[in-house]
Amino acid sequence: MASSCSSLSSFNWTHQNSLHRHRRSSVTPRNDRHVIISSVKTADGNGNVTSPTNDNIRDEEARRNRSTSSAVSPFSARYVPFNAPAESTESYSLDEIVYRSKSGGLLDVEHDLEALKHYDGAYWRKLFDSRVGKTKWPYGSGVWSKKEWVLPQIHDDDIVSTFEGNSNLFWAERFGKKFLQMNDLWVKHCGISHTGSFKDLGMTVLVSQVNRLRKMNKPVVGVGCASTGDTSAALSAYCASAGIPSIVILPANKISMAQLVQPIANGAFVLSIDTDFDGCMKLIKEITSELPIYLANSLNSLRLEGQKTAAIEILQQFNWEVPDWVIVPGGNLGNIYAFYKGFKMCKELGLVDRIPRLVCAQAANANPLYLHYKAGWKDFKPVKASSTFASAIQIGDPVSIDRAVYALRNCDGIVEEATEEELMDAMAQADSTGMFVCPHTGVALTALFKLRNQGVIAPTDRTVVVSTAHGLKFSQSKIDYHSKAIPDMACRFSNPPVEVNADFGAVMDVLKGYLGNKALN
Numbered sequence: 187m188a189s190s191c192s193s194l195s196s197f198n199w200t201h202q203n204s205l206h207r208h209r210r211s212s213v214t215p216r217n218d219r220h221v222i223i224s225s226v227k228t229a230d231g232n233g234n235v236t237s238p239t240n241d242n243i244r245d246e247e248a249r250r251n252r253s254t255s256s257a258v259s260p261f262s263a264r265y266v267p268f269n270a271p272a273e274s275t276e277s278y279s280l281d282e283i284v285y286r287s288k289s290g291g292l293l294d295v296e297h298d299l300e301a302l303k304h305y306d307g308a309y310w311r312k313l314f315d316s317r318v319g320k321t322k323w324p325y326g327s328g329v330w331s332k333k334e335w336v337l338p339q340i341h342d343d344d345i346v347s348t349f350e351g352n353s354n355l356f357w358a359e360r361f362g363k364k365f366l367q368m369n370d371l372w373v374k375h376c377g378i379s380h381t382g383s384f385k386d387l388g389m390t391v392l393v394s395q396v397n398r399l400r401k402m403n404k405p406v407v408g409v410g411c412a413s414t415g416d417t418s419a420a421l422s423a424y425c426a427s428a429g430i431p432s433i434v435i436l437p438a439n440k441i442s443m444a445q446l447v448q449p450i451a452n453g454a455f456v457l458s459i460d461t462d463f464d465g466c467m468k469l470i471k472e473i474t475s476e477l478p479i480y481l482a483n484s485l486n487s488l489r490l491e492g493q494k495t496a497a498i499e500i501l502q503q504f505n506w507e508v509p510d511w512v513i514v515p516g517g518n519l520g521n522i523y524a525f526y527k528g529f530k531m532c533k534e535l536g537l538v539d540r541i542p543r544l545v546c547a548q549a550a551n552a553n554p555l556y557l558h559y560k561a562g563w564k565d566f567k568p569v570k571a572s573s574t575f576a577s578a579i580q581i582g583d584p585v586s587i588d589r590a591v592y593a594l595r596n597c598d599g600i601v602e603e604a605t606e607e608e609l610m611d612a613m614a615q616a617d618s619t620g621m622f623v624c625p626h627t628g629v630a631l632t633a634l635f636k637l638r639n640q641g642v643i644a645p646t647d648r649t650v651v652v653s654t655a656h657g658l659k660f661s662q663s664k665i666d667y668h669s670k671a672i673p674d675m676a677c678r679f680s681n682p683p684v685e686v687n688a689d690f691g692a693v694m695d696v697l698k699g700y701l702g703n704k705a706l707n
């Protein structure tokens with residue numbers, strides 16, 4: 187049986203004595219014994235315990251787990267109906283295949299917070315910090331470095347990970363100063379990742395659990411999703427790495443070529459369907475209720491357990507100081523809730539004393555949440571999403587609408603929208619200061635521009651913009667913008683190449699003209 191005792195026991199043992207004093211209760215987790223046992227091995231310069239054999243990092247951890255196989259995790263998690271009334275007793279094991287509550291509502295993964303509270307905030311901060319930047323399986327992953335808060339009961343050997351997470355929290359110094367008069371602006375580059383988007387954070391959790399279910403002989407022949415590009419890329423990569431079949435349903439001609447080729451290259455079974463994302467989502471829900479195909483979209487609350495670690499990571503990267511604002515582009519609306527949940531857990535477990543205000547940013551062409559917010563959260567109505575350069579969030583009927591509303595209402599959150607011109611300009615402005623962001627990040631940056639102009643976000647507010655995908659996946663939109671090939675768009679920040687004859691004089695003339703317009707510094 188999986189043991190997160192071993193996960194606690196096997197972290198840098200030299201920290202254990204100093205961490206011990208942080209434990210709140212007199213309960214002694216059974217793993218402490220194993221800490222002592224493992225400590226007889228030699229420790230490398232980083233305090234990692236090393237094996238005398240030539241095991242790879244997965245084998246090394248499996249061997250360690252075998253030696254602690256009698257240990258049972260003191261932590262646990264289960265599915266419960268999302269936002270259930272206190273008197274609800276409905277719950278499911280994470281080893282069940284279930285996506286909806288009895289009433290048809292969303293589910294949530296509920297952790298045993300009382301067990302986690304046996305350790306105080308300082309303990310968790312130090313434990314998580316001790317795992318960053320190491321190769322130790324599976325903690326080298328930014329997701330699995332928080333394993334006790336994610337999937338505490340999974341066996342380390344069942345985990346399918348690319349050491350995702352630990353993404354760059356980039357100080358957007360020049361962008362902040364030049365365009366916003368801000369000096370504490372940060373971009374969390376979740377898109378600089380294994381498959382180029384934040385979806386890796388959730389997919390490692392979901393595919394790991396599928397790996398476990400298949401080893402338990404549960405009826406899972408493959409894993410499937412509907413996608414606007416990034417979920418399918420992540421699903422196919424993680425499944426390919428574990429040897430699990432993946433099936434992806436894509437809206438024909440509505441995702442970028444770079445995104446389309448990802449599942450193809452990773453060996454997924456790709457269905458290109460003449461509908462939009464909402465149509466694909468409807469199909470995959472029907473398919474997964476008929477066939478032994480496990481649903482990988484964020485309707486499945488397992489995904490959000492991985493995605494929430496990006497919020498924890500932001501706090502960690504600020505040395506556990508809480509930013510004032512976090513701005514997240516929203517489509518199917520799982521991620522905004524995942525951020526809320528990550529921040530909320532850190533507050534509940536004493537790692538920080540407050541949570542940031544969240545802003546969810548939508549494309550004006552696909553803005554059901556924005557309209558709902560403007561209507562005072564009354565009577566949600568899905569919309570027919572129109573085409574947008576932010577194609578991964580072209581979603582009119584988001585599955586996680588209830589989760590998003592809950593998150594935003596509980597953090598005094600805001601919803602903003604961006605027109606096509608605004609999002610493309612914002613993306614180009616960010617790129618002109620050295621970034622290379624995706625159009626969805628352009629949507630989030632537009633929200634920031636608007637809230638700064640309205641005086642809602644102050645120049646000194648510490649603000650994080652979540653960048654959700656790698657800009658290289660969306661090169662064609664940048665090519666269109668910089669060649670001013672977009673109808674009815676001024677493309678104010680375009681920077682097209684200058685065509686010059688292969689002639690020294692002609693080149694010099696052009697260069698002198700260019701340099702003449704520049705100040706010496």
Ligand SMILES: Cc1ncc(COP(=O)(O)O)c(C=O)c1O
Nearest residue numbers: 516517518519520521578654655
């Ligand atoms: C690049 C990118 N940004 C933002 C989002 C929005 O995330 P969510 O669907 O969780 O709201 C998605 C997917 O929907 C995406 O692929």
Ligand SMILES: N[C@@H](CCOP(=O)(O)O)C(=O)O
Nearest residue numbers: 413414415416417483484518
């Ligand atoms: N942008 C997503 C849309 C589906 O979102 P999910 O989080 O519910 O899987 C994608 O890339 O497919």
